[in-house]
Amino acid sequence: MQAQKKRNQILPALIFLLPGFVLFIVFFLGPLLYSFRISFYNWNFAHSDRSVFVGLQNYITQIKSAIFQRAVINTLVYTVITVAVKMVCGFFVAVLLNQKLRGRTFFRVAYYLPVITSWVIVSLLFTFLFSGQGGLVNYLLHNVLHVVDKDIMWLADPILALVPVVLVDIWKGVGWTVVIFLAGLQGIPAELVEAAAVDGANRWQRLVNIILPMMHGTLVFLLVVQVLGGLNSYVSFQLITKGNPMDLTHSILTLMYRATFTRLDFGGGAAISYMLTIFVFALSVIQLKLLRRPAGE
Amino acid sequence: MKRSHNLFNLFSYVILILGLFIVAVPFWYMISTAFKPQTMVFDLPPQFWPNPSTLSNFVKAFSEDNFGLYFWNSVQVTIASTLLTVLISSLLAFAFARLQFPFKETLFYVLLLGMMVPPVMLIIPQFVISHWLHLYNNLWGLILVYVTMNISMQTFLLRGVFEDVPRDLEEAAMIDGGTPWTIFMKIILPLSGPGLAVVVINSFLYAWEEYAWANVNIGDSAKRTLPIGIALFQTAHLTEWGQVFAASLAALVPVVIIFIVFQKYFVQGISTTGLKG
Numbered sequence: 180m181q182a183q184k185k186r187n188q189i190l191p192a193l194i195f196l197l198p199g200f201v202l203f204i205v206f207f208l209g210p211l212l213y214s215f216r217i218s219f220y221n222w223n224f225a226h227s228d229r230s231v232f233v234g235l236q237n238y239i240t241q242i243k244s245a246i247f248q249r250a251v252i253n254t255l256v257y258t259v260i261t262v263a264v265k266m267v268c269g270f271f272v273a274v275l276l277n278q279k280l281r282g283r284t285f286f287r288v289a290y291y292l293p294v295i296t297s298w299v300i301v302s303l304l305f306t307f308l309f310s311g312q313g314g315l316v317n318y319l320l321h322n323v324l325h326v327v328d329k330d331i332m333w334l335a336d337p338i339l340a341l342v343p344v345v346l347v348d349i350w351k352g353v354g355w356t357v358v359i360f361l362a363g364l365q366g367i368p369a370e371l372v373e374a375a376a377v378d379g380a381n382r383w384q385r386l387v388n389i390i391l392p393m394m395h396g397t398l399v400f401l402l403v404v405q406v407l408g409g410l411n412s413y414v415s416f417q418l419i420t421k422g423n424p425m426d427l428t429h430s431i432l433t434l435m436y437r438a439t440f441t442r443l444d445f446g447g448g449a450a451i452s453y454m455l456t457i458f459v460f461a462l463s464v465i466q467l468k469l470l471r472r473p474a475g476e
Numbered sequence: 477m478k479r480s481h482n483l484f485n486l487f488s489y490v491i492l493i494l495g496l497f498i499v500a501v502p503f504w505y506m507i508s509t510a511f512k513p514q515t516m517v518f519d520l521p522p523q524f525w526p527n528p529s530t531l532s533n534f535v536k537a538f539s540e541d542n543f544g545l546y547f548w549n550s551v552q553v554t555i556a557s558t559l560l561t562v563l564i565s566s567l568l569a570f571a572f573a574r575l576q577f578p579f580k581e582t583l584f585y586v587l588l589l590g591m592m593v594p595p596v597m598l599i600i601p602q603f604v605i606s607h608w609l610h611l612y613n614n615l616w617g618l619i620l621v622y623v624t625m626n627i628s629m630q631t632f633l634l635r636g637v638f639e640d641v642p643r644d645l646e647e648a649a650m651i652d653g654g655t656p657w658t659i660f661m662k663i664i665l666p667l668s669g670p671g672l673a674v675v676v677i678n679s680f681l682y683a684w685e686e687y688a689w690a691n692v693n694i695g696d697s698a699k700r701t702l703p704i705g706i707a708l709f710q711t712a713h714l715t716e717w718g719q720v721f722a723a724s725l726a727a728l729v730p731v732v733i734i735f736i737v738f739q740k741y742f743v744q745g746i747s748t749t750g751l752k753g
Contacts, residue, residue: 200587202623205609272495295735303707445600
């Protein structure tokens with residue numbers, strides 16, 4: 180009876196799975212494998228049969244290229260700074276919002292608005308705010324606070340150009356970490372924190388000794404998701420710096436885009452994206468391992 | 477004790493209002509710029525309440541500069557990909573939550589690969605395949621890719637939601653001769669409203685805001701969606717920020733409406749999928 184019931188479900192299962200898996204194979208799995216192949220060729224887009232197998236050459240060329248190395252450094256520095264700031268600010272704002280405060284919901288909704296605003300819009304907005312002449316940021320620094328004596332040409336300098344890219348990510352991202360941290364904080368039993376308060380633990384001691392250890396799962400989740408997001412940054416770099424000046428301000432993925440669609444080096448672009456994919460995949464596996472571990476509490 | 481509590485409350489408000497200020501000023505400056513005549517865009521000191529203000533940026537953006545068309549393209553792409561994502565991922569999720577079939581675990585893990593590979597990495601091979609399938613310069617090329625990039629995550633989410641629907645209801649239906657299809661349509665879907673709402677929001681936002689793939693797959697300017705329409709307009713008219721932000725605001729309105737309307741479901745949805753909020 181049981182076995183018969185099971186066999187009966189194969190046909191319905193096929194029908195339920197078919198549309199999803201057809202799409203998944205054509206537009207995800209196929210491309211994933213295909214791009215692996217492209218990365219070993221000097222790929223000819225117009226006549227793919229004339230592509231020449233070059234082995235690991237695309238990978239080696241990229242790793243040795245100064246522009247690629249610079250893009251990797253940019254991406255890593257950007258990721259470390261933005262993730263650290265978003266985690267710390269998000270945590271403290273969440274702790275503040277986790278009290279009985281008038282207007283709590285209002286603050287939460289307001290902080291979430293940048294999160295739902297698209298990357299294209301926020302990137303253009305920050306480009307505008309950081310305009311060399313007549314930009315709001317220069318006005319603030321030069322004419323109001325007088326910390327600089329002339330306008331800064333943010334986007335003309337390979338280091339300064341990354342400032343708006345970093346700031347826009349923090350501005351857009353903090354609201355999300357706040358919401359996730361709040362969810363984690365609300366999962367902590369209030370009695371536990373109150374009991375500690377009765378025993379004489381001050382606010383700081385309660386935070387460090389009770390709240391933080393109980394947030395282990397949330398912390399790991401946020402850390403990994405945000406590191407992955409940082410490594411995959413694309414739109415903000417593409418729209419704010421466009422890699423300028425002199426290709427010194429690329430992220431890994433904007434460099435991939437430039438190699439592929441500007442220089443038509445499909446093999447090189449595929450090699451870049453595969454190196455990132457493998458790195459990201461390894462991180463995701465570590466994430467799954469860490470999350471499955473029964474949380475430290 | 478009481479006094480320290482009040483002090484902490486005051487401190488909280490100071491920090492929270494400072495944060496609010498940081499969030500609000502760029503937004504407000506964007507809105508005010510959209511209502512400024514071109515000559516005032518770079519005026520110093522910056523005007524936060526433009527005088528005179530004008531609607532000409534909106535008029536120009538939507539008449540001469542085709543943003544009406546881009547808006548309509550975005551609407552079509554977003555509606556089609558949202559509907560298809562909801563349909564296809566709930567079919568998948570039902571199979572993984574309720575049906576028995578060979579290689580179930582393996583297939584599920586293969587599908588989860590989609591959550592680990594970020595979309596931008598696949599644009600090179602997708603571009604090649606899109607040419608083969610004659611989907612280049614075609615809105616269906618966007619729709620099908622958006623659905624594919626969403627189904628892994630949304631199926632994962634919905635499987636959890638469907639598994640929480642009590643099984644005794646189905647057993648009763650089974651005895652009455654119900655097929656998996658009737659159980660899916662009559663029991664599982666109607667009881668999963670908040671979870672489905674989360675999927676709607678996720679896929680709506682993805683399709684409405686996606687830039688990287690649309691920028692690669694659409695060459696014909698009449699087929700542009702809003703994000704690439706706005707970005708390419710800015711590249712071509714470096715200083716016409718009034719129009720850029722007029723179009724941006726138009727793109728932002730549906731998002732804010734959806735966010736406010738669905739907010740309740742959004743919170744409920746988050747709690748049904750394990751994250752309490």
